[in-house]
Amino acid sequence: MTMINRLVHQGTFLPVLTVVASLIVIWYAGAVYLNSTQLIDRYQKKGVDWDISRLAQDAWKMERPVLPAPHQVGVELKKTVIDKRVTSKRSLVYHAGITLSSSLLGFALGTLLGIALAIGIVYVTTLDRSLMPWIIASQTVPILALAPMIIVVLGSIGITGLFPKSVISMYLCFFPVVVGMVKGLRSPEPILIDQMRTYSASPTQIFFKLRLPASIPFLFASLKVAIALSVVGAIVAELPTGGQGGLGARLLTGSYYGQITMIWSALIVASVVSALLVTAVGRLERIALRKLNGGQAVAV
Amino acid sequence: MTQTVQPGSAVVHTANLSLEFSTDDGPVHALSNINLDIAPGEFISLIGPSGCGKTTLLRVIADLETHTGGEIQVNGVSPREARESRAYGYVFQAPALYPWRTVRRNVMLPLEIMGVSRPEREARCAQYLDLVNLGGFENKYPWQLSGGMQQRVSIARALSVEPELLLMDEPFGALDEITRDHLNQQLLELWRKTGKTVVFVTHSIPEAVFLSSRVVVMSPRPGQVIDDISCNLPGERTLDIRETPEFLEIAHRVREGLKAGHSYDDD
Numbered sequence: 001m002t003m004i005n006r007l008v009h010q011g012t013f014l015p016v017l018t019v020v021a022s023l024i025v026i027w028y029a030g031a032v033y034l035n036s037t038q039l040i041d042r043y044q045k046k047g048v049d050w051d052i053s054r055l056a057q058d059a060w061k062m063e064r065p066v067l068p069a070p071h072q073v074g075v076e077l078k079k080t081v082i083d084k085r086v087t088s089k090r091s092l093v094y095h096a097g098i099t100l101s102s103s104l105l106g107f108a109l110g111t112l113l114g115i116a117l118a119i120g121i122v123y124v125t126t127l128d129r130s131l132m133p134w135i136i137a138s139q140t141v142p143i144l145a146l147a148p149m150i151i152v153v154l155g156s157i158g159i160t161g162l163f164p165k166s167v168i169s170m171y172l173c174f175f176p177v178v179v180g181m182v183k184g185l186r187s188p189e190p191i192l193i194d195q196m197r198t199y200s201a202s203p204t205q206i207f208f209k210l211r212l213p214a215s216i217p218f219l220f221a222s223l224k225v226a227i228a229l230s231v232v233g234a235i236v237a238e239l240p241t242g243g244q245g246g247l248g249a250r251l252l253t254g255s256y257y258g259q260i261t262m263i264w265s266a267l268i269v270a271s272v273v274s275a276l277l278v279t280a281v282g283r284l285e286r287i288a289l290r291k292l293n294g295g296q297a298v299a300v
Numbered sequence: 301m302t303q304t305v306q307p308g309s310a311v312v313h314t315a316n317l318s319l320e321f322s323t324d325d326g327p328v329h330a331l332s333n334i335n336l337d338i339a340p341g342e343f344i345s346l347i348g349p350s351g352c353g354k355t356t357l358l359r360v361i362a363d364l365e366t367h368t369g370g371e372i373q374v375n376g377v378s379p380r381e382a383r384e385s386r387a388y389g390y391v392f393q394a395p396a397l398y399p400w401r402t403v404r405r406n407v408m409l410p411l412e413i414m415g416v417s418r419p420e421r422e423a424r425c426a427q428y429l430d431l432v433n434l435g436g437f438e439n440k441y442p443w444q445l446s447g448g449m450q451q452r453v454s455i456a457r458a459l460s461v462e463p464e465l466l467l468m469d470e471p472f473g474a475l476d477e478i479t480r481d482h483l484n485q486q487l488l489e490l491w492r493k494t495g496k497t498v499v500f501v502t503h504s505i506p507e508a509v510f511l512s513s514r515v516v517v518m519s520p521r522p523g524q525v526i527d528d529i530s531c532n533l534p535g536e537r538t539l540d541i542r543e544t545p546e547f548l549e550i551a552h553r554v555r556e557g558l559k560a561g562h563s564y565d566d567d
Contacts, residue, residue, distance in 0.1 A: 191396050194364050198390040199410045199461075200383055209409065213400055292400045294441025 027070050028060070034067040035059040068261045076265045089245065092269045098246040099234045100273055102162050106169020107230040111223065113170060114177025121178070122185040122211075123203070139175050143168065143233065148240040165246075169233030173226040180222030184215025216292055220285035227281050231274045247273075311465055311497045312338040312361055316370035318522075319356060329522030330356045331367070336516065336525065340464070343491050343498045345508035345515045347554060348561070353523020354501045358467050361499065362390050374465070386414060388465040389458030393473055395450035397442040403429070404438040407457045414461070428456040431490060448479035452486075459494075466498045472507070481539055484510055492535060505558075506542055509533075509551045517554055519561025527557035 032055060039058050043050045060069040068076075077092070084091035117135065120127040147168050154164040188210050196206045238248025247270045254262035289298040319331040331353045338344055346354040359365040360372060363379035374382035382388065397406045404425050411421040429435055432452040442450055451471055458466060472480045488511055491498055502508050508515050509531060517527040531550050533541060541547050 189396075191392050191394055192398075195390070195392060195396050196413075197364060198362055198383065198388070199413045200386060201413045205413050209413070210398075213398070294399050294402070294443055296399075296441070296443050 024070055027067075031065065031067045031069045032056045032059045035062055035065050038062075038066065064258055065260060068264055072261055073264045073268065076261045077268065080265060081269070092247075092250070092265060095245055095247050095250050095266070096269050096273055098244075099231065099238065099248065099270070102165040102237065102246070103169050103227075103230040103234040103273075103277070105162060106166035106233055107173050107227055109166060110170035110173025110226060110230065111177050114174040114222070114226075115181055115219075117174065117178045118181030118185060119207075121182050135175065135178055138171070143172060143236055144239075146171070147236050151237065151240050165234055165237035168237040169230040172229040172233040176222040176225040176229070177219070180218040181215055184218025185211045187218065188214045213292060216288055220281070220288060223281050224278055224285070227277045228274050231270060231277065235270060309340065310337040310373070310376075311340050311342075312336065312372070312374055312499070313376075314370065314372045317357075317360070317367050317372050318369035319353075319360060319365060320368045331360070332522035332524045333370070334523075334525055336528075338497060338499065340497055341495050343500065343511055343513045345500045345502055345512040346518060347502055347505065347508045347515060348518035348523075348558065349503060349520060351523075352518040352520040352561070354503075354518050355469055356523060357518075358469050358499060358501050362388060362467055386461055387463060388467050389461045389463040391451075391455055391458045391466070391468040391471045393470045395442070395447075395454040397450055397453060399442055402439050402441055403434065403445070403453050406442070406453055407460050410457060410461050424460045424462070425456075428459045429453075431459065431493075432456045432486065446479075448475050448483060451475065451483065455487075455490075459490075464496060466496050468498065468500045470501050470503070473502070480507070485539060487511060488537070505551050505554050509547060509554060510537070510539070510542060515550070515554055517557035517561070519558070526561045527553070529553055529557075 036055060036059065039055060039062075040050075042048075059065070060072070062068075065072070080090060080092040084093075086093045086097075088094060117131065121131055122128075150167055150171075151164050154160070154167065192210055192214075193206070196210060201209070234246065235248035235251070238244070238246035239252055247266050250266040251263055254260065254266060286298070290296070314334050314336045317331060317334040317336075318329065321328045321330055334357060336357075346357060348354050356365060360367050361374055361379060363383040372379060375385075375387050377385075398409065401409065407425045407429060408421045411424060416424070425438070426435070429438060432455055434449065434452055434456065437445065437449070437453075442453070445453065455471065472483050475483065484507060491511075500508070500511060512531055515527075515529045515531060516525055517529070518524065519526045529550060533546060533550075
């Protein structure tokens with residue numbers, strides 16, 4: 001209730017509501033438009049008289065629509081999220097859990113790798129020159145092409161399950177972290193570095209007392225990008241692993257069996273998972289930055 | 301009027317000190333043939349227009365820049381050795397406080413780095429915050445303080461190291477005149493109480509004359525010393541002294557020196 005109060009009070013409630021309402025209207029209209037070819041074909045074969053209102057009604061309750069109507073996706077979501085037990089293989093919560101765990105592991109590994117590489121780049125001149133081009137090149141390889149190979153290669157040396165999928169999330173995650181952290185570790189002004197020199201501070205002391213705290217705002221900006229990428233990575237990783245579960249596997253199953261509604265509900269759950277993760281990182285960011293600014297509120 | 305300092309006892313001793321930066325447009329003589337001896341307990345101002353090398357000279361003393369010619373000794377050793385033995389405290393143009401540290405933890409930063417024990421850190425922090433009249437502000441964060449208070453914290457931080465030599469690079473340059481006058485008085489009081497050697501960079505004539513026991517006038521291209529003036533103003537002085545003939549005479553001589561260095565030329 002307080003949340004809604006705040007939304008109304010801040011004047012964001014109405015705009016958000018308007019956008020959501022128009023999206024739903026567009027979605028319903030789109031469902032009629034995209035499903036019409038199929039329906040009109042059917043009407044003509046059967047010689048049925050039809051008008052636009054009949055077309056709309058039929059379009060919104062098709063068994064195998066090209067674009068399901070919002071309420072159809074809603075029904076599917078209720079069935080797979082609320083009605084099914086969480087342990088059931090048909091529960092989207094179960095599948096979301098699988099995707100979530102490999103995204104989080106990949107996110108953690110990617111963040112650590114990114115920070116480690118950034119430290120190397122900032123402190124070792126040779127790494128600065130040699131690593132960065134490779135890091136950038138790594139992101140130009142389409143992840144969709146790379147993912148099956150990583151799964152197969154790791155599978156052939158006996159590593160299966162969660163880890164190979166996390167490797168793919170990690171592969172996407174480390175990049176924004178490296179870029180942000182390199183910038184962040186280099187962000188202290190020259191005057192602060194000079195000051196450390198007047199204290200004859202060791203490189204380790206400069207790192208922990210100055211560079212690392214100064215990099216935190218940059219780290220969080222990167223983490224928000226990375227956490228969303230980690231979900232993408234986990235889903236992409238689940239596509240070649242097929243039946244093992246996860247939202248990616250669910251998407252694949254949906255497309256095998258032409259269950260478009262199933263794909264849409266998996267997509268919606270995936271975006272809800274991403275949104276929750278991004279929000280969580282955003283909350284942490286706010287707390288961290290507040291502390292970093294001596295308790296002063298910060299615009300994020 | 302150049303003061304003579306016994307060789308060997310000088311806090312800072314330079315002979316034909318020079319520094320050349322190489323830039324894309326060829327070498328720049330930032331410092332040229334600087335001969336300067338600073339005795340213990342002196343308050344020396346380096347004054348001159350922008351680009352005269354006064355800050356560079358301070359940075360060479362602090363081992364933040366390395367000279368390219370001549371020689372320099374700080375406490376009888378090289379600037380590097382002096383820096384490594386933590387012989388000086390340096391106050392920068394900006395307060396350079398850490399926003400995530402309270403005033404207390406900002407003052408304790410150099411002490412943490414130097415491995416001073418915790419009780420000692422606390423004691424020194426309290427002592428030097430009192431000295432700059434900031435007792436009671438220990439738990440505030442930098443953003444909660446005015447610019448003048450922040451700069452006083454940075455002075456307390458430099459003093460907490462308990463150096464015999466204090467290097468100050470236009471520490472009050474960014475402050476308004478009223479705050480600046482106030483801090484000048486406090487600094488003078490501090491110097492009288494502690495007897496430290498101070499090297500103070502400024503481009504304000506009244507500030508230099510008011511504070512210093514000696515004013516060194518510098519001119520640019522190349523950066524060199526063009527006058528070295530002793531100020532024998534009474535030890536105990538207030539801002540009113542700036543109206544006296546003695547003060548005005550010294551200020552006049554500084555101004556003449558700056559003029560002779562063509563520092564009023566349009567660039």
